[in-house]
Amino acid sequence: EDQVTQSPEALRLQEGESSSLNCSYTVSGLRGLFWYRQDPGKGPEFLFTLYSAGEEKEKERLKATLTKKESFLHITAPKPEDSATYLCAVQARGGSEKLVFGKGTKLTVNP
């Protein structure tokens, strides 16, 4: 069974204090790994898709990386507006479009 574990469950940072969120996964052949951001009371908002080990993608202060067992979301010099829950999901090879999500990391950035 495909599984995604995210850590830590919650993270508090000071503005400007860089850190990383972890997403460990087990999947029967990875088709893609997805990162989403979710603000309170809203639906998840797509950030990145990674397809193969060694791949990296960046967007503003966020950079996502992928290995064969885990993905990291690096946040450089975060701002209060980066506060949100970050969700990781995997999609397996084989034709199914199903995403299996982790429970997320709730990030709070204090000014």
Add this chain to the structure above:
Amino acid sequence: DAGVIQSPRHEVTEMGQEVTLRCKPISGHNSLFWYRQTMMRGLELLIYFNNNVPIDDSGMPEDRFSAKMPNASFSTLKIQPSEPRDSAVYFCASSRFGNTDTQYFGPGTRLTVL
């Protein structure tokens, strides 16, 4: 372009009542997904459709849940009869199959069953 549209945004009902949640996917998207989010279990896929055909309904918790997609621009998720444990946020998402498969989520329906 308009994103995924869901209605209602909030629903409060009593145990035993029928609940119908509605979703309009992004125009041109041919896959539609229904998810449920709770604190305990996180975000879980209930069912998804491709070209209006149900493909995987293995996440539907029991026979009280049913979903339909009568055309490319509309889908419903029905719970009958509803129970307090069905209280959750229900999300609809859509994607254009074959184009990175990125799923775009709607704002969700917060369901409370008393």
